[in-house]
Structures are given as structure tokens and as C-alpha cells.
Amino acid sequence: xxxLSWFENPGNKQKLLVLAFVVLLLPFIGVSFFxxxxxxxxxxxxxxxxxxYWGYQQHYWKTWSGRYIGTLISSTQPLAYDSYLGYxxxxxxxxxxxxxxxxxxxxxxxxxxxxxxxxxxxAFLLLFVMLAEMPAISGYxxxxxxxxxxxxxxxxxxxxxxxxxxxxxxxxxxxxxxCLGLILLIGMNEYTLVWLVIxxxxxxxFRSMSKRKLQWKELLFSIISLAFGVLSxxxxxxxxxxxxxLYPTPLKYNLIFxxxxxxxxxxxxxxxxxxxxxxxxxxxxPLAAQLYNSRQKGEFKFLxxxxxxxxxxxxxCLYLSYFPSYWSIAEPPNLRGQCVINFxxxxxxxxxxxxxxxxAMEKGKVKIATSLGVLGWAVGLYFLTIYTSNFNYRSxxxxxxxxxxxxxxxxxxxxxxxxxxxxxxxxYVPKLKNMPYTILSVTDLWDxxxxxxxxxxxCAEWYFKKKFFYK
Numbered sequence: 522x523x524x525l526s527w528f529e530n531p532g533n534k535q536k537l538l539v540l541a542f543v544v545l546l547l548p549f550i551g552v553s554f555f556x557x558x559x560x561x562x563x564x565x566x567x568x569x570x571x572x573x574y575w576g577y578q579q580h581y582w583k584t585w586s587g588r589y590i591g592t593l594i595s596s597t598q599p600l601a602y603d604s605y606l607g608y609x610x611x612x613x614x615x616x617x618x619x620x621x622x623x624x625x626x627x628x629x630x631x632x633x634x635x636x637x638x639x640x641x642x643x644a645f646l647l648l649f650v651m652l653a654e655m656p657a658i659s660g661y662x663x664x665x666x667x668x669x670x671x672x673x674x675x676x677x678x679x680x681x682x683x684x685x686x687x688x689x690x691x692x693x694x695x696x697x698x699x700c701l702g703l704i705l706l707i708g709m710n711e712y713t714l715v716w717l718v719i720x721x722x723x724x725x726x727f728r729s730m731s732k733r734k735l736q737w738k739e740l741l742f743s744i745i746s747l748a749f750g751v752l753s754x755x756x757x758x759x760x761x762x763x764x765x766x767l768y769p770t771p772l773k774y775n776l777i778f779x780x781x782x783x784x785x786x787x788x789x790x791x792x793x794x795x796x797x798x799x800x801x802x803x804x805x806x807p808l809a810a811q812l813y814n815s816r817q818k819g820e821f822k823f824l825x826x827x828x829x830x831x832x833x834x835x836x837x838c839l840y841l842s843y844f845p846s847y848w849s850i851a852e853p854p855n856l857r858g859q860c861v862i863n864f865x866x867x868x869x870x871x872x873x874x875x876x877x878x879x880x881a882m883e884k885g886k887v888k889i890a891t892s893l894g895v896l897g898w899a900v901g902l903y904f905l906t907i908y909t910s911n912f913n914y915r916s917x918x919x920x921x922x923x924x925x926x927x928x929x930x931x932x933x934x935x936x937x938x939x940x941x942x943x944x945x946x947x948x949y950v951p952k953l954k955n956m957p958y959t960i961l962s963v964t965d966l967w968d969x970x971x972x973x974x975x976x977x978x979x980c981a982e983w984y985f986k987k988k989f990f991y992k
Contacts, residue, residue, distance in 0.1 A: 523563050524608050528767045534638035541645055545652070546616060548917035549662065552959045553612040555930035558600050559970050561666045562608075563984035564906045566600040574823075587756025590708035591669030591676065598665060614663045622678035623648050626868075629682035638693050643808060647867065649904060650801055654863050657856030663960045667857045671707035674864045677717075680706060681868070696738050700745045711845045712854070712861040713751050716838050721746035723834045727826070732888045759849070772851035779851075783843035786853045791839065794863060798870050800903050803893065805871060809878035809890040824872075831876045835869040839849055850884070856962070913959075920957035928955040933970060940985045947988040 529618060551677050569577045581592045599607025601747040628796070631640065642719060660667045680702040687695045703721065705769040707714045724738035753759075760973070812821065823824050844860045855864060893900060896911045908914050932953055940948050953970060961969040971981035982989055 531636055534989075535641065536750040538638060538641040538645060542620065542641075545645070545649060546620070546915070548921045549616055549652075549658070549959070550613050551921040552917060552926040552957060553616075553663070554609050555957070556608045556612060556663050556927040556960050557605065557930060557933040558598070558608050559664060559731050559915060560972065561980050562598055562600060562664070563971075564600040564980035565595050565614075565666055567980075567984045569601040572587050581758055583757050584761050585758045586707060587753040587758050587759045588669055588763065588796050589753060589756070590705050591710055594669045594709070595666045607663055611665060611668070613677070615668070616785060619671075619675055620644070620648060622675045625682040625799055626678040629685035630809075631812055631873075632820060634812060639808070642770060642804075645662055646904075647871065649908075651864060651867055652798065652913055653907055654771055654867070655913060656859050656863070657962060658917070658959055659962050660855075660857040660912050661860045664857075664962075670712075670857045670861050673706055673713040674861060676702065676709070677713065677864075677868070691738050696741060700741065703742065703746050704749050708745060708753055708857070708859060711753070712842050712858055712865070714753055715841050715845065716865050718746045718750040718840050719834065719841065723830075724908065727830055737902065743775050754845075762849075768849040774848060775851070776848075779844055782847050782853070783840055786847075787840050790859065790862070794818055794866055797907065798867070800900060801897065802870075803900050804873050805874040806878050806889060806895055807891050809875045810882060811891045812875070813879050813882045816892065821879065824876050826876060828873070828877050828880050835873055838869065838966045839866060892917050916958040918961045925955045926957040926960060929957050929960065931955065936970075940987060940989075943987065945987075947990060949990050949992045952991045 562807070565577075568580065574579055577596045578592050580591070582589065585590060599605070599611070624640065627635075627640055627643045627647070631643070633640075635643070655661055661671050680699070683695075683702070684699060691699070701875055707717055721739075721742040725736060725743040728739050730735045839862070842865065843854060846852060846858065853859075861947060882889055902940045908968055932955060939950065950971075953968065956969060963969050968989075973988065
């Protein structure tokens with residue numbers, strides 16, 4: 522009984538949550554100190570040095586990508602300023618900001634009605650599930666060129682937090698800032714683009730239908746999202762990349778193939794997340810019930826959407842997230858892109874659980890408990906089991922504690938010194954002996970540190986102006 526009473530103290534719960542966050546983040550922050558520029562980081566660095574900052578934007582807009590904000594992010598390569606330290610600091614900053622963004626999102630979703638420990642628990646569980654369900658921790662947090670995926674998700678959390686706090690009494694300042702946020706986020710990657718364009722359009726359409734009056738603020742969100750979405754999609758760089766020899770398959774631009782495989786791949790990936798999402802729901806429902814019971818008049822208007830519409834939009838966005846990739850290159854999204862889709866799946870699922878719970882309690886059809894009770898221990902045991910068995914968590918601790926990440930960093934320092942000190946136009950580079958999965962996308966097909974799928978060893982070779990041979 523004494524041990525159980527310890528958990529009832531809010532101060533003790535907060536201490537336990539602080540410890541949980543430390544344990545969760547420590548291995549990922551620890552391995553950050555041993556990161557190194559990899560693959561395309563060298564290409565982007567060289568492009569910035571050769572073309573200049575704005576010349577780089579123009580070049581990639583015309584030849585590779587319509588991600589007008591994504592290219593701004595990837596062009597800030599620390600190596601462009603001869604800094605290797607920046608690659609170690611960047612993931613630490615992103616991880617910490619990611620935590621802060623989840624806190625802001627939770628506080629806004631709950632309108633600050635929860636005590637500190639409960640807000641922390643909510644944010645912790647969302648972060649925990651996201652980290653566990655990432656198919657590529659390396660490309661999401663430790664590959665600088667891929668940060669337009671990570672930054673987009675962080676920005677999305679802040680965008681929704683701002684919207685929830687000011688909805689529905691949006692001032693002209695609120696509308697301006699939200700429009701600016703949409704412009705920035707839509708220009709980061711195509712997955713965020715799809716979700717925000719559809720959500721903005723749906724918000725306008727269904728709000729106007731329910732109010733039987735044109736909603737001008739929502740219309741502005743929809744127009745801005747669609748305009749900049751079209752701007753990004755129709756960029757000449759997208760067509761140039763799709764038409765390049767990198768994706769020679771004749772199935773590109775095949776509508777039936779794209780629609781069918783988007784559905785199959787979407788169901789496949791959602792099924793992977795489903796067990797954890799279902800257990801998470803056991804925690805979310807009591808939290809939503811608490812909020813419903815504590816609500817005041819006019820609060821939580823953003824949860825008043827009809828569940829059928831909310832679920833339909835969620836499923837539609839999830840399905841269409843896969844379509845651009847199959848349509849343009851006839852392949853499923855890369856692992857970094859799948860991280861973004863998983864992020865939206867988690868956020869959309871959470872939102873819909875709250876919508877459904879509010880509607881069920883409003884109709885008075887079911888009585889929902891506001892605490893898990895003894896079931897909470899079973900849920901806690903489930904998440905503990907995930908932590909001890911999940912690949913992302915195990916590999917992070919292994920890379921850190923075994924010294925694998927440290928030895929990899931030392932290898933890369935030695936490799937770089939060898940290349941720089943070699944006067945001949947070709948150099949024999951030792952193959953990597955240490956490959957931390959947390960930092961690298963490990964493969965047997967090419968060197969995971971210096972090679973890239975598109976140009977083999979081209980990026981590092983172009984940067985160092987030498988031909989590599991691995992021995």
C-alpha cells in the first residue's frame with residue numbers, strides 16, 4: 522500500500538516522468554555526438570559552395586525538387602561552413618525541440634486542463650509511440666539533408682497547437698500566422714503537402730456546409746494551401762527528377778497501378794502501427810473523457826466535427842499520402858517519407874479518438890471511465906515490453922553502450938584525413954567496420970557513409986575530387 526500511495530503523489534509522478542523522458546532520449550542524444558556528414562550531404566555542400574546559397578535554390582527548383590522550403594533547409598549544411606560539429610549538434614536540437622513541440626500540442630489539445638504530470642504523460646506516450654514506429658531513425662534525426670521531413674513534423678505540431686488555442690475566434694493576426702505556417706510547411710515535403718491541402722479544403726467545405734454560410738477564413742486557408750501545393754507539385758524539378766534515368770519503370774503515371782498500390786501499401790503500413798495505436802487508445806479514451814467532463818461552454822470547438830467525416834478525411838489523407846510516390850516513380854515512399862506518414866497517422870488517430878469519445882459522451886450512449894485503474898498497469902507493462910524489444914530503442918542503446926557509434930566516428934575521421942592527405946586522384950578507402958543503425962541506413966549494396974543510391978559514391982567523390990576504391 523505504501524508503494525502504491527507513492528504513485529498517487531503528483532510530485533512523484535512528475536519525477537517519474539522526468540526520469541522516463543531522460544531514459545527515452547538519452548541513447549538518441551548520446552549517439553548524436555558521433556554523427557558525421559553522409560551520402561548526399563556532400564552533394565548539397567558542394568552545390569552551395571559552387572552555386573551560392575540562392576543559386577542553389579534555383580538549381581534544385583529547376584532540376585530536382587519543388588520543395589521550396591526543403592531546399593532552404595538542406596542548403597544550410599554545416600559542412601558548407603567547414604563544420605563537422607554542426608552535424609552532431611543538429612540532431613540534439615531537433616530531439617529537444619521535438620519534445621517541446623509535443624508538449625505544446627498536448628497543452629493546446631487539452632486547453633491546459635490537465636495537471637502537469639498528466640500533460641507530461643500524454644506528451645511522453647505520443648513521443649514514445651512515434652520513436653518506436655519510425656522505420657528510419659537514421660534518416661529522420663541524423664541525416665542533415667533529410668531534415669525537411671523532421672522539421673515539417675515539428676512545425677505541424679506547433680501549427681495545430683496554435684490553431685487549437687485560437688479556434689474558432691480567429692483574429693486577422695491568427696489567420697495571417699496560420700497562412701504563413703501553411704506556406705512554410707507545404708514547401709517542405711510532398712507528404713505534409715497532401716495532408717495540409719486536404720485538411721484545409723475539408724475544413725472550409727464542411728464548416729461552410731454546417732454553418733450554411735461561406736466561411737472566409739477557412740476559404741483563405743484552403744486557397745493558400747492549394748496554391749502553394751500546386752506551386753510545389755508543378756515545379757520543373759519534380760518533372761525532371763521523375764523523367765530522369767533513376768526511375769526507368771514504365772509504371773510511372775499509371776493511374777490504376779498507383780491507386781491500387783497506394784491502398785495495399787497503406788493498409789500494410791497501418792497494420793504495423795495498429796497494435797500500438799490500439800493500446801495507446803486505452804489511455805487516450807479516459808483522457809478525452811476527463812476533458813469532456815471539465816469542459817466549459819464554447820470550449821473544444823475543434824473537436825465538434827462529426828466522427829464520420831473526421832474518420833473519412835483521416836482515411837482519405839492516409840491513402841492519398843502514398844499516391845504521389847507511386848504516381849511519379851512507381852515505388853512506395855522512402856523510409857524518411859514513411860516516418861512523416863506515421864507521424865500523421867499518430868496525430869490523426871489521436872484526434873479521432875478524442876472526437877469519437879466526445880461524441881459518445883455527448884449522446885449519452887455510453888458511460889466512459891476517466892481512469893484506467895488496474896488496467897493501467899497492463900498498459901504500462903505493454904509499453905515497457907515495446908521499449909525492451911523495439912529495434913529503434915535497442916539499437917540506440919547498443920550503438921552507444923558498445924562504443925559502436927564512437928568507433929564509427931573515429932573511422933570516419935580517419936577516412937576523411939586519409940582522403941585529404943592523398944595527393945593522387947584516386948584513393949583506397951578502408952571499408953567501414955562499425956555501422957551504427959541509429960546513425961546510418963546500413964546496406965550491403967554500397968558504403969552507407971559515403972555512397973548514395975542515385976550516384977553510387979558520387980557525392981563524396983565530387984566533394985573530395987577523388988575516386989574511391991574500398992578495400
